[in-house]
Amino acid sequence: MLELYGQQIPSRLLLGTALYPSPAIMAEAIKASGADIVTVSLRRETSGGKTGGKFWSLIQSLGVRVLPNTAGCHSVKEAVTTAKMAREVFATIWIKLEVIGNHDTLQPDVFGLVEAARILAADGFEVFPYTTDDLVVAGRLLDAGCKVLMPWCAPIGSARGPQNLDALRSLRGHFPDVPLIVDAGIGRPSHAATVMELGYDAVLLNTAVAKASDPVAMACAFGKAVEAGRQAFRAGPLEPRDMAVPSTPVIGMAAFS
Amino acid sequence: MKVLIRGAGVTGLTLAHELSSRGADVTVVDSRRQIAGNASWQAGGMLAPWCERESAEEAVLTLGRGAADWWDAALPGHVMRNGTLVVAAARDVAELDRFGRRTSGYRAIDAGAIAALEPDLDGSFVSALFFNEEAHLDPRQALLGLQQKLARMGVRFEFGYGAVHSPSADVEADCTGITGQLTGLRGVRGEMLILRTSEVTLARPVRLLHPRIPVYVVPRSGNLFMVGATMIESDAAGPITARSVMELLNAAYALHPAFGEAELVETGTGIRPAFTDNLPRVEREGNTIRINGLYRHGFLLAPAMAVKAAAMILGTETEKERADEAHH
Numbered sequence: 031m032l033e034l035y036g037q038q039i040p041s042r043l044l045l046g047t048a049l050y051p052s053p054a055i056m057a058e059a060i061k062a063s064g065a066d067i068v069t070v071s072l073r074r075e076t077s078g079g080k081t082g083g084k085f086w087s088l089i090q091s092l093g094v095r096v097l098p099n100t101a102g103c104h105s106v107k108e109a110v111t112t113a114k115m116a117r118e119v120f121a122t123i124w125i126k127l128e129v130i131g132n133h134d135t136l137q138p139d140v141f142g143l144v145e146a147a148r149i150l151a152a153d154g155f156e157v158f159p160y161t162t163d164d165l166v167v168a169g170r171l172l173d174a175g176c177k178v179l180m181p182w183c184a185p186i187g188s189a190r191g192p193q194n195l196d197a198l199r200s201l202r203g204h205f206p207d208v209p210l211i212v213d214a215g216i217g218r219p220s221h222a223a224t225v226m227e228l229g230y231d232a233v234l235l236n237t238a239v240a241k242a243s244d245p246v247a248m249a250c251a252f253g254k255a256v257e258a259g260r261q262a263f264r265a266g267p268l269e270p271r272d273m274a275v276p277s278t279p280v281i282g283m284a285a286f287s
Numbered sequence: 288m289k290v291l292i293r294g295a296g297v298t299g300l301t302l303a304h305e306l307s308s309r310g311a312d313v314t315v316v317d318s319r320r321q322i323a324g325n326a327s328w329q330a331g332g333m334l335a336p337w338c339e340r341e342s343a344e345e346a347v348l349t350l351g352r353g354a355a356d357w358w359d360a361a362l363p364g365h366v367m368r369n370g371t372l373v374v375a376a377a378r379d380v381a382e383l384d385r386f387g388r389r390t391s392g393y394r395a396i397d398a399g400a401i402a403a404l405e406p407d408l409d410g411s412f413v414s415a416l417f418f419n420e421e422a423h424l425d426p427r428q429a430l431l432g433l434q435q436k437l438a439r440m441g442v443r444f445e446f447g448y449g450a451v452h453s454p455s456a457d458v459e460a461d462c463t464g465i466t467g468q469l470t471g472l473r474g475v476r477g478e479m480l481i482l483r484t485s486e487v488t489l490a491r492p493v494r495l496l497h498p499r500i501p502v503y504v505v506p507r508s509g510n511l512f513m514v515g516a517t518m519i520e521s522d523a524a525g526p527i528t529a530r531s532v533m534e535l536l537n538a539a540y541a542l543h544p545a546f547g548e549a550e551l552v553e554t555g556t557g558i559r560p561a562f563t564d565n566l567p568r569v570e571r572e573g574n575t576i577r578i579n580g581l582y583r584h585g586f587l588l589a590p591a592m593a594v595k596a597a598a599m600i601l602g603t604e605t606e607k608e609r610a611d612e613a614h615h
Contacts (some may be wrong), residue, residue, distance in 0.1 A: 051342050052565035053473070053520075084473030085520035089565060187498060243389060 048237025061247035099126035121150025184215025219255030226259025244275035294462035304598035329557035337392030357590035369491035474522025479515035484549035
């Protein structure tokens with residue numbers, strides 16, 4: 031079973047809680063996906079955590095584990111402050127750490143990310159860093175105290191799917207024992223299945239479900255794709271070959287010449 | 288029949304109109320000192336059920352498609368039936384396709400047709416969706432106009448502290464929106480701003496699709512333009528944030544550069560009342576009727592809800608309506 035910071039997590043799909051047509055549809059989609067962890071943005075969904083509010087009560091009523099995030103933070107200081115507020119508001123030491131470095135691509139500022147991760151880990155947080163697929167940065171994040179890595183596979187909300195499979199494979203190969211969660215860029219269930227087949231531990235997504243024409247059905251499809259990808263990885267998929275190989279034995283066949 | 292309506296927002300006033308025009312003796316009370324400032328006051332005033340269908344359930348279309356006719360009949364001259372134009376920047380045309388796939392009631396148009404509809408947008412967009420059947424009104428003029436008309440019809444209004452002591456009535460209708468504190472009701476904060484410029488003329492609401500910050504600009508008389516609106520899961524009523532102002536202004540500027548030189552004459556915040564499915568409800572408990580949860584569709588859905596509630600109050604609802612109600 032998936033283990034994140036010592037917690038056993040049955041589902042390998044993590045869902046975001048933004049952009050759904052309504053909270054009722056969000057709740058149904060989360061149920062249909064089978065997700066056990068949902069991410070919640072302190073800023074956009076609770077207005078800075080000042081009110082707590084009904085939306086938060088609704089999420090609590092779903093009985094899922096909450097992973098607060100620092101979405102929209104552009105500096106180390108902002109991210110650290112937001113993480114500390116999230117710890118109070120959501121009563122968890124888990125934090126999905128985002129430090130955005132480019133407004134257009136929402137690409138992580140990996141230097142700020144490593145610094146913020148070090149500060150938060152030293153403060154007792156269990157950090158889930160949203161990072162690129164860069165191998166060296168991944169190593170630095172682990173040095174900083176992270177025990178989970180969340181590389182993107184494409185920019186946030188772009189729905190482009192895995193852009194650099196070699197980099198994702200390389201990360202998996204170098205860090206076989208670190209839980210790796212693909213966060214951001216997944217557009218379709220086949221994208222999720224693809225990264226799960228590479229041996230990734232889980233997938234985190236939001237827009238692909240929330241903005242689908244039928245979010246509940248799409249959540250269900252993603253749940254199945256993640257499970258199928260994981261099972262395929264464990265079953266040991268074939269590597270591609272350059273030659274055709276007949277699936278019916280040829281030896282012993284009758285020869286008609 | 289004496290009816291006491293709590294709340295002088297769009298829900299309360301449309302219900303007062305339905306009841307009063309059917310002969311009920313209506314009093315409207317509101318804890319505010321005047322109509323200005325409630326959530327309806329901050330509304331866009333778009334009667335755009337097909338556009339809204341893109342992110343809402345079918346009920347919003349079926350309940351909302353008669354709204355323009357209702358307002359036209361109640362307040363002749365207020366409704367502008369010029370349709371809605373939905374545009375996207377060249378790099379975001381995929382958003383137009385997506386929007387179109389999720390609704391109906393439009394035709395896709397090209398740059399020439401855009402220029403014919405809105406000459407000031409000539410050359411800015413290569414394609415758009417035109418929702419010909421949609422309409423808009425100025426919500427503030429409509430609320431004040433409805434209040435004046437209702438007063439002439441004999442409806443009594445009590446605002447401010449006096450409203451706490453409510454006169455006796457056969458039926459009470461609670462139309463208090465987010466202040467109603469109903470179970471399951473939540474607040475969705477909306478922020479908007481009003482710009483004034485004589486450099487731009489628009490005949491109809493224009494929605495600018497953007498993957499991050501979709502906005503609309505609604506023209507009003509006096510060279511005013513309402514730019515809205517944020518959607519934040521919060522019932523905090525404080526002033527608009529700097530970020531929201533930046534995003535709304537950015538979008539307005541993207542629609543037409545002359546908005547960069549406009550005067551920012553007002554910013555506003557309203558708390559939309561919504562149930563978890565974002566659909567409105569009429570409920571009866573003893574001799575109290577509650578209409579709430581109109582979310583971002585106040586002017587669009589209030590007429591249909593008022594008609595429904597009035598039928599319940601006056602006992603004229605059909606057997607079918609009763610049966611439908613029982614399902615909820």
